[in-house]
Amino acid sequence: MIALYYFPGNASLLPHMMLREIGAPFELRLVNRDQNAQKSPEYLKLNPNGRIPVLVDGDLVLFETAAIALHLVDTFPDAGLAPAVGTRERAEFYKWMIHLTNTPQAEYRAWFYPHEHASDEAAVPSVKQAAERRLNRMFDVISEQLGDRTWLLGDRFSAADLFLLMLIRWGRGMPRPPRTIPNLNALAERVLARPAVQQAFEAEGLKAPFV
Known part of the structure; x- marks a missing residue:
């Protein structure tokens, strides 16, 4: 199961929209910026920069929005969110x-x-x-x-x-x-x-x- 750590309207919105387009099962996990949760010890283990988003895909933990997006287009090529590799x-x-x-x-x-x-x-x-x-x-x-x-x-x-x-x-x-x-x-x-x-x-x- 894929898990996306997000806060409404933040950079996590891109992978969130992509996951909806893909149609794969995933879980949203709120990182409450209003309580500075992105700086909590638990979250910093996922992203030492203390920024949102983070994507967890099995044992893979990814931060950086563009990296997450590219991982998703590669993992779900049939979703058509990117042209074929090599073109x-x-x-x-x-x-x-x-x-x-x-x-x-x-x-x-x-x-x-x-x-x-x-x-x-x-x-x-x-x-x-x-x-x-x-x-x-x-x-x-x-x-x-x-x-x-x-x-x-x-x-x-x-x-x-x-x-x-x-x-x-x-x-x-x-x-x-x-x-x-x-x-x-x-x-x-x-x-x-x-x-x-x-x-x-x-x-x-x-x-x-x-x-």
């Missing part, structure tokens, strides 16, 4: 997964937790503003690359689209939310309409506005 399309899939985890996902850390990036409290607003500018540019680039295609990989839906939905959602409180970019909003709405995604949002108790 050009698979390379494009890797490109998007690595870009999303290394670029906007990483940048959100400075937006949500600017105090971690400044030794002087007076600099915190400046750190947040700079992160906002970088995130805006990142989403502009993603929008330019997406163009008028249905999905990041063109006509094929993949886990990368689930990833992008999560990141668009995270920006809903920004002065210029990613959803205000028309083609990103359209992609987000298409992903949100998927039954598995609706099930994940319902299970986590996520309320509108979703993005």
